[in-house]
Amino acid sequence: MLKLVGVKKTLGTQPVLRGVDLTIPSGKLTTIIGRSGEGKSVLLKHMIGLLQPDEGQVWVGDVDISRLRGQPLNEVRKRFAMLFQGAALFDSMSVFENVAFPLKEKLRMKGPEVAARVDEMLEQVGLAGMGHKFPAELSGGMRKRAGLARALVMRPEIVLFDEPTTGLDPLMAKAIHELITTMQRTFGFTAVMVSHEIPEIFFLSDYVAILKQGRIAVMAPPAEFIRTTDPEIQEFISVGGPVVLSGAAASS
Amino acid sequence: MRPPFRFIQFVKQLHFIGYKSTFVVVLTAGFTGMVLALQGYYTLRKFGSEGLLGSAVALSMIRELGPVLAALMVTARAGSAMTAEIGIMRITEQIDALDTMAINPFQYLIAPKVVGGLIGVPLLVALFDVVGIYGGYLVGVDLLGVNAGSYWTSIESAVEWKDIYGGILKSISFGLIISWVCCYKGFYTRMSAEGLGSATTEAVVLSSVVILVWDYFLTSILL
Ligand SMILES: Nc1ncnc2c1ncn2[C@@H]1O[C@H](COP(=O)(O)OP(=O)(O)OP(=O)(O)O)[C@@H](O)[C@H]1O
Ligand SMILES: [Mg+2]
Numbered sequence: 025m026l027k028l029v030g031v032k033k034t035l036g037t038q039p040v041l042r043g044v045d046l047t048i049p050s051g052k053l054t055t056i057i058g059r060s061g062e063g064k065s066v067l068l069k070h071m072i073g074l075l076q077p078d079e080g081q082v083w084v085g086d087v088d089i090s091r092l093r094g095q096p097l098n099e100v101r102k103r104f105a106m107l108f109q110g111a112a113l114f115d116s117m118s119v120f121e122n123v124a125f126p127l128k129e130k131l132r133m134k135g136p137e138v139a140a141r142v143d144e145m146l147e148q149v150g151l152a153g154m155g156h157k158f159p160a161e162l163s164g165g166m167r168k169r170a171g172l173a174r175a176l177v178m179r180p181e182i183v184l185f186d187e188p189t190t191g192l193d194p195l196m197a198k199a200i201h202e203l204i205t206t207m208q209r210t211f212g213f214t215a216v217m218v219s220h221e222i223p224e225i226f227f228l229s230d231y232v233a234i235l236k237q238g239r240i241a242v243m244a245p246p247a248e249f250i251r252t253t254d255p256e257i258q259e260f261i262s263v264g265g266p267v268v269l270s271g272a273a274a275s276s
Numbered sequence: 277m278r279p280p281f282r283f284i285q286f287v288k289q290l291h292f293i294g295y296k297s298t299f300v301v302v303l304t305a306g307f308t309g310m311v312l313a314l315q316g317y318y319t320l321r322k323f324g325s326e327g328l329l330g331s332a333v334a335l336s337m338i339r340e341l342g343p344v345l346a347a348l349m350v351t352a353r354a355g356s357a358m359t360a361e362i363g364i365m366r367i368t369e370q371i372d373a374l375d376t377m378a379i380n381p382f383q384y385l386i387a388p389k390v391v392g393g394l395i396g397v398p399l400l401v402a403l404f405d406v407v408g409i410y411g412g413y414l415v416g417v418d419l420l421g422v423n424a425g426s427y428w429t430s431i432e433s434a435v436e437w438k439d440i441y442g443g444i445l446k447s448i449s450f451g452l453i454i455s456w457v458c459c460y461k462g463f464y465t466r467m468s469a470e471g472l473g474s475a476t477t478e479a480v481v482l483s484s485v486v487i488l489v490w491d492y493f494l495t496s497i498l499l
Contacts, residue, residue, distance in 0.1 A: 074372050098378035106376045112369040126377050 025050040025214055026182060031070055031080035031090075032238075033063075040066050041077070042238030048231075053208050053215040054243075055225045058235035059260070064218040065109055067235060068184050071216065072104050073097050084182075102130060105180040109187050109218075111171035113159040119146070120155030123173045130178060145173045148203055150196070165192040172200065176207055183208075185217040197221065201228055222260075223267040226250065234260070282388060289392030293354045293455075294399055300349050305404040308341055309333060309411025316412075317420050326420075330427035331434030333412035334405075338435060338443045342405040344491055347450035350397055351483045355458040358389055359479040362462025363472045371463070386459045393455030394448060401447035442498045449494065450487050457483040 026048035033041040040063040048054050048071075058064050069075040070082055073089045082090045084100050092100065105126070113122050123142045127133045133141070146152055149169040159167055172188055188204060189197035201221070205228050208215045219225050225232060226246040233243035234257055242252050250267045252258065261267055316332040362385065365371050374381045409431070416422040461479035465471050 069372075072376050074375060098380075101376060101378040104376060106373070108369050108373060110369055112373040114370055114373070115364075115368070129379055130377055 025085055026071060026216070027083040028067075028070065029081045029083070031067075031077040031082065033066060033070065033075065033077050035066065039238060041070070043080070044235070044238070044240055046233060046240045046243060048214060048216055050214050051212045052230035053205065053217065053228065054231040054233060055217045055219050055229040056233050056235055057219065057222065057225065057261075060220075062235050063238060064235055065186055068106070068186055068216065068218055071182075071184060072101060072106055103181040104184065105175040105178055105182075106184040107168075107171050107175040107186055107188055109190070111159075111167040113167055113170055113174070115159045117158075118155060119151065119157050119159070119162070119170045119173075122159070122170060123155075123177050126174060126178045141177060142173075145177045146170075148176075148207075149173045150199065165196060168192060169196075169200065172203075179211050180213060182214045183216070185215065185219075187218055187220065189219065189221055197224075204228075222264065226261075226267050226269060282383070285384070285388035286391050289388045290396050292357075293350065293389075293392045294396035297350055297353050297396075297400055298403065300353055301346055301400050301404050302407050304345060304349055305342070305407035306411040306414075308345060308404075309337065309408035309413075310415045312336055312341070312408070313412035313415040313420070317416060317422065326422050327426040328430050328434075329412070329416045329422050330409075331430040333416070334409050334431040334435050335439065337405045337408040337412075338439050340491075340495075342401050342408060343443055343446035343450055344487065346401045346404040347397060347447070347454060347487050348484055350393075350400060350451075351454050351458070351480055351487070354393075354396075355454045355483055356476050356480050358455065358458040359462040359465075359476045360472065362386075362459055363465035363475050366463060366465045367467055367469075367472060381463075386463065389459055390452065390455040393451040395451070397451030397454065398444055398447040401443065401450075405443070438498075442495075445498070446491065446494055449490060453486050453490060454483050457486060 028044050028046045031041050031044040032039070044067060056064050056067065066075060070077055073082070073092060077090050080090065081088045084103070087100055089097060089100055114125065117125065120142055123145055124138045127138045127141060142155070146155055149172050151166065151169055151173065154166070159170070162170065168188065168191060175183055175185070185204065189200050192200060201224060204215065204217070217229070226249070229246060231243060232246055232249045234241050236257070241254065242249055242257060247269055250261065250269065312333045313329060316329050317326060320326050320328055320332065365385070371381050371385070374384060413427055417424045417427050458479045461475045461482070465475040
């Protein structure tokens with residue numbers, strides 16, 4: 025469904041993506057890991073057409089969005105939602121209005137229906153009763169969760185999460201991970217997550233991919249991924265101790 | 277696109293550009309009219325034609341100073357704020373977020389500001405002209421003793437519809453210049469706090485310069 029072919033991108037003078045080939049399986053949770061500054065956010069932005077590749081193609085279903093602009097691109101974007109690394113909440117709107125915004129603008133939903141859905145979503149991300157606050161009044165972690173609510177409220181087909189748990193305390197991070205996986209299983213959307221939460225992501229994800237020197241070095245189910253023989257990747261995923269998968273994850 | 281929703285955006289912008297600029301416009305207009313009357317009085321007295329003071333003040337106001345000074349005040353007050361607002365939205369990826377929601381930022385963010393400028397600036401210019409002419413009256417008539425009747429009749433006989441249309445045309449085009457330049461600079465802000473600072477400065481300088489240059493050419497066409 026989502027497929028990048030030979031994607032190259034130079035930003036300024038720095039080659040960031042140097043030929044990314046990546047197929048994201050539909051209805052699964054795929055996590056992209058990699059060093060800071062490696063280009064994970066840049067990669068995610070290519071998937072939704074915020075950045076366009078210098079070379080290569082980005083396929084969403086049977087549409088190549090790598091050269092698409094304007095209305096045709098917007099038609100494709102309607103299938104997506106994205107959580108930005110910095111949350112990107114609209115700071116002229118309250119949390120409630122932020123979460124309601126895509127419902128009103130994209131789905132053309134009206135008053136009471138919107139309110140019910142927004143309140144339910146806010147409760148799920150642990151922001152019940154915070155709807156009236158403005159982004160400037162929230163902590164970093166609260167902003168992240170509000171951004172998550174805004175992304176998930178539309179029940180999109182494809183969701184891109186850029187570091188959904190960075191800056192959250194461990195309990196909240198766990199709750200958010202559970203929220204993402206249960207929503208993903210319930211609604212069956214295709215999820216692409218960028219994360220630094222090693223080893224947790226190996227227990228949550230259906231697939232793990234690593235971006236290294238501008239390419240996808242490994243892309244595999246967790247059990248297979250951790251058996252990679254590349255010493256640098258082994259070191260990267262084992263800094264906090266070797267990853268041990270048990271039960272379902274190991275056998276899947 | 278749903279017109280009622282954008283209409284609310286437009287009303288917000290009109291309130292921000294227009295209503296919130298009234299204080300500074302009234303203040304500058306009052307003192308501009310007063311100083312014009314002061315200068316005009318001593319010049320005209322040399323020729324014994326103090327009675328023409330009203331027309332001197334009104335013509336300078338309506339043709340030049342009203343549109344130009346009001347536009348410069350709006351640039352400084354509302355234009356810079358527009359650039360900063362849009363620039364922050366750029367830096368914090370709020371504009372990208374609109375894009376990902378398939379909402380055209382030009383339609384949602386910029387169009388209401390441009391329309392707000394197109395309508396707000398002419399209204400402020402009209403206010404500037406009226407307050408300026410009363411400021412001139414205050415100094416000319418109340419302070420320097422010009423005859424009140426001749427102040428008004430000289431205005432009536434000197435000001436033509438052509439002058440008023442010219443003033444309106446100028447103020448509409450200035451409204452367009454301010455909102456376009458300031459939104460453009462904000463929209464293409466470079467991704468840093470430094471970038472935001474220089475975008476705001478550049479917007480104010482560029483908008484002011486374009487206003488003055490365009491004023492010259494428009495005046496030469498109108499005359
Ligand atoms: N708009 C831009 N202009 C120029 N360079 C950019 C731009 N955006 C990103 N870069 C550069 O591209 C590289 C990759 O950035 P990116 O934000 O994708 O990293 P990342 O892998 O998401 O890192 P992190 O884990 O810290 O979020 C960085 O070196 C960054 O400096
Ligand atoms: Mg990133």
